[in-house]
Amino acid sequence: MSFDELGRPLRETTFCVVDLETTGGSAKQGSMITEIGAVKVRGGEVLGEFQTLVNPHAAIPPFIAVLTGITNSMVATAPSIESALPSFLEFAHGCVLVAHNAPFDVGFLQHFAAQQGRPWPRFEVLDTARLARRVITRDDAPNCKLSSLAVAFGSATTPDHRALSDARATVDVLHGLMERLGGLGVHTLEELSTFSSRVSPTVRRKRHLAEHLPHAPGVYLFRDDRDEVLYVGTSRDLRTRVRSYFTASESRARMGEMVNLAGSVDHVECATPLEAGVRELRLIAAHRPRYNRRSRRPDKVTWLKLTVEPWPRLSLVRKVADDGADYLGPFSSRRTAERCLAALHESFPVRQCTDRLPLTPTRTPCVLAEMQRCLSPCDGSVDVDTYAHEVARLRDALRQDADRVVETLTQRMATLAEGERFEEAGVHRDRLSAFVRAASRTQRLGSLAGCSELVAARREDDRRWAVHVVRHGRLAAAGIIPLDAHAGDWVRGLRESADTVLGGPGPTPAATAEESELILRWLEQPGVRLVHVEGEWTCPLHGAGRHLELHDAVATSRSELVPFDERRQLATVHQPTR
Known part of the structure; x- marks a missing residue:
């Protein structure tokens, strides 16, 4: 294969180079277009x-009138933007848009x-100013303004702040940049x-x-000369994505190091982007590539367990066992799991000792019992039925009703904030946030895993239907319905x-939490239809999910700098109106 087969050759690409004159610098602030100029070119x-x-x-x-030479009398009889824009879009149809400072x-x-x-066509856009900053040095031009570049490349047209003249000059600049980069x-x-001068020869x-990769969704695997997998990634267009590693500047130092070590690239073509994402997670877990940072150890998680015994308790464990217990999680961080555990212990006075108690214990009560934070089954202070009732309420909070935990910790935060004990209130806020996120996640994952089969479809951008079969939270099949097939x-x-x-x-039970969450995000998209x-x-x-929006807002506000007098508001989380 030749290099031309790696992508769309520049000599066969049609470009529409456009330039505008306006009354100001921002359309959102009321500035208007006064002139549109464009030149369509292909192969020079x-x-x-x-x-x-x-x-x-x-x-x-x-x-503006002095700068551009466009006066009020000149535009008085000109067409409005309502008629000029459709004409331009028709002229530019099927082209790659090019402009100098394209975002403007x-x-x-x-x-x-x-x-x-009016729907905006899916134009590909090329910015000659951005490209010039990667190519032009101070020896070539003092800056990357259009006027300076026109001189540097010997443009036949001098930019004069008129749309068509500037577009013609931009054409010459584009061709000059292409000529230089061709070498x-x-x-x-x-x-x-994707060109960057920082990419080494x-x-x-x-x-x-x-060159052997298809223009299709899938997973790619970089391997070294010993056939060891270095990195696993996914893309909607395998060839374009992998090629960018060799032509674009990579800001991540470890990725640059990985590309230097790469000796081959394998791929797994997938029917849909969701299947590609799932296969990526599975391949990362299987190969544990050294240059992938996430998803390498899906088994390295923590679960919060409500034990099954005469006097149940909460415990942090590494794995889910088939013992009939209730589990919350998984937590990628043990610290987060401990925060969630603390939130539940503040809301429910179940025992916190770690050993197994007999049905009729005869022990000395601990400090927590003396502080009224434990029902104290160890010394017979509570009967089995009363304790079981409290455990049932705890189980209910894990499964379906988070209100008691939210109300208890919210009240405690409010009390601490009233006493200006903001740091302690912040600790309780973090505990509540950990519980809400974990409970919401568990409830969503558990609901999907409880479905022995779920079939859903969504019409993609190419108007074809993507179908996925999910069983117990694991992707079991994926495909695209052919246009000539009977859908059923x-x-x-x-x-x-x-x-x-x-x-x-x-x-x-059947997939990693990451895989099930990826599937859930697809299922919750607009336009997804349940087939079976x-x-x-x-x-x-x-459930805890209805409190997520509030905690997300608090987390966002905490990431921003706020005045001192607003700290009290951030330290407390008010319960939403029902």
Whole structure:
């Protein structure tokens, strides 16, 4: 294969170079477009030009009129943006948009398209200013302004703050940049879009490692010369993503080191992006690549367990056992699990001693019993039925009703805040947040895992339907319904060919928590339709999930700098109105 086959050759790509003149610097603040100029080019040949003045229906500021030479009388009879924009979009259809300082020009066009209720075409955008900053040195030009670059590349047109003239000058700058980068091996649109001068020649020479990859969703695996997996990633377009490692600047030092060590790239093509994401998690867990930081040890988690014994207690464990106990989690951090445990101990006076008690214990009560923070079954202060009733309330909080924990800790935070003990209130806030997040997660995961089969479909951007079969929270099959297939028969066949998945104890019996959460995020997207469900996919009405929004808002505000007099508000979490 040639380098041209790695992407879209620049000589075969049609570019629409656009420039705008406006009454100010921001469309959101009321600035209007006064002129649109564009040039369509391919292979160095000009295919057409577009130019129109635009009536802003407002006075042009004197400074702008002097700068551009566009006066109020010139635009008085010009078309409005409502008619000029559709004409431009028709001219630019199917092209790659190019502009010098593209966020400005494209931002104005997108703003008025949205204002008109007009869908914005999915243009690819190239910014010559951004590209020039990666290529041009001070020896070439004093700066990367359009006027300086036009001189540096010997443009036949001098920029003069008129839209068409500036667009013509930008065409010459674009061609100059392409000519210079051609000597560095940049021959495709993808390589041009991701080019960085900081990529070493050694890395660029490895571009051939991506040539066998398809333009399809899937998982890619970088391997070294000993065939050891260095890194696992996923993409909607495997070839484009992998190629970017060899042409774009990588800000993560470890990724640059990984690419230097890479000797080959394997891939697993997937039917849908969700399947790719799931396979990525499974491959990372299987190979534990040294350059992947997340998902390498899905088994290294902590669970909070409500034990099954005559006098149940809460315990932190590493694994879920098939013992009929209730579990909360998993927690990736033991510290977070300990915060959640503390929140539950503050709300329910169950015992905190770690040994197993006989049915009729005869021991000396501990300090917690003397402080009225434990029902003290160890000395016979409470009967089995009373203790079991309290355990049932605790189990209810784990499974479906978080209100008691929320109310108890909220009241305690309010009391501490009233006494200006903000640090202690903050400790209780963190404990409550840990419980709410863990309980919400467990309830969502457990509900999905309880469904022996769930089939869902969603229409993707290409108008085809993506279908996924989920069994006990694990992805069992995925596919895209062919356009000429009978949907019902095709889905039936997918179900029959799906993996067999057996259930088990705990919220994630058949998959990792990360995999089930990835599936849940897809299922909760707008447009997903349930095709078939065996079991009940529900979340409790009074579950912890309804408190998440409030705790997310608190976490966001804590990440920002706030005045001293607002600390009291951050230290407390007020219960939402029911």
